[in-house]
Amino acid sequence: MPSPSASSRLSPNEVPVGEPLVWSIVGVDGALLFEAGTTVTNLAARSFLFENFEPYKFEEAGADNANDSTQTANANANAGSPGDESSGHLTLDNIGLKIGARLGLRAAPGSAMYSSRVIGFSTPGARRARAVFITQPVISGHQPLDLARGEQVELVALTTRSVFQFACTVDAVCHEPFRYLVLSEPGNIRRLRARKFVRMTTRMPAHFFNASCEERTPQLGLIRDISPFGMSLAVAEPTASLDDRLRLSFRFHTDDTDVNIDCDAIVRHVHEVDAQGINGAYGLEFEKIEPSQRIALKSLMAEQV
Template sequence: MTDDHALPKPPPRSRLAPADVPVHEPLGWSIVTADGTLLFEAGTTVTSLAAHTFLFENFEPHKLEQVSRDDASDSTETDHARGGVLGSETAGHLTLNDIGLKIGARLGLRGAPGAAMYSSRVIGFSTPGPHRAAAVFITQPLMTGHPPLALTSGENVELIALTTRSVFQFACTVDAVCCDPFPYLVLSEPGTIRRLRARKFVRVSARLPARFSPAGSEERIPQLGLIRDISPFGLSLAVAEPHAKLTDRLHLSFRFNTDGTDVNIDCPAIVRHVQEVDAQGVNGAYGLEFEKLEPSQRIALKSFMAEQI
């Protein structure tokens, strides 16, 4: 028995070697990542050896095999600067109740200003009393690819809380480091709580392919970049050869998944920072600010960020 409602098979893909991808010649097929994210469309050109090197240093490119027009209609591949000093819009004295922090909420935590941000979750609160301030219980801070963050009693830590109400920054003291029945920390009641300004929204690390080209150009030759961190208002984009200047506009395309849904972003962005290739040949980068983004896309980016913390 055949199933008329079976999902179509994705177009076949095969891993590419550097010698398989020509430079300065139109591609005879599309290049995608292992999960099918588009890197280069068929007919576009890898414009330089630097771009060719960037492709293989940062991605695992696959050749998207040609499919018939009928098959393509059923299984179309969908196209589609680090957190620094955080500004705030403190309005009066904010408390834990104002934040709306709940058990299970994600937190970003770092032990020193400018240090890497680790991830933790709220697991409980203590009830304040006449001689006892409220305390916050959190899981041991972790970061993928790194050992757990080692903290000791008496250390000060900076935290970022992304809640349904806003994004908040505050500091606590580590009151206790506990190991039983599992590793967790007891933090003091927060000191001054700041609601972050939207324009300086905390960014999270990411590793997403993106395509870009000069906005308004009659001949758009898409170039490949790698998103290194992102917020609902901008991102840091590593590139093989930075040619754009400050205030230039780029047309930017990328996609991500949040809550099991693929979200496609296709928008103009303004160059706010340019990092040139260094003496060791390390890739340059752009700091980009989204010029136009749909409210639903911005909300999706906030959801994506919450999943990364």
């Protein structure tokens, strides 16, 4: 993403309305808000821009365009046979848990969820169950979670297949060559359903147009919250109706990967501008989204635990 300089901060009177921009507008974090050549359609759209973002001027200087497509999440979301889990008996071998997979871990029901990663597996034997090696669980703003041998922990695992929940016992606490845990083979693995994903609050820009109308000029919106299945999108002027189809484009960064998503969403709710002039919003349900992109959204949310 481009990096705006402090001297390029824009004021409202520097952003023309109703004519193509000769430079791009980006946010303070470099996120593209308006590409050069696009148009800020009216005063309401310009007000929305300055009320919700910190816009900067970005002039291309031989660099790649800020709107170039970036690599999407790993297409391994479709890996494996779709019937691997159909028997109902879930194991380490068929849920797709791999080294590097993200884990959420809590020591007691209802306690804080810490973040960890899988770093290895033991080889099972005739009298030895398979063990899972994980990094010491951490959470932002807290000390690393100290656990003792024999404690039982609850884990949520994000894999390329789905999201799973299971329990393990701490078999060993190791300190060399770094701190890590050895967990027992998971018992009673179950798949989490979509409702387990609450909306994650965010402030990401998104571009959209109403695919149900002839006018398809891209507009700027603000993603207020998001899940792998939908979002709340604040807009300058809500003009779409229930069941209209919006074409969405937005990007984010997760697991050291830039993810660019272009998808269709159905308008399920319309919130009009209120009496204080607060922006309207759409409640959107994703209609068509690539499996790898849905996994990337789950990964984004898992980073917040």
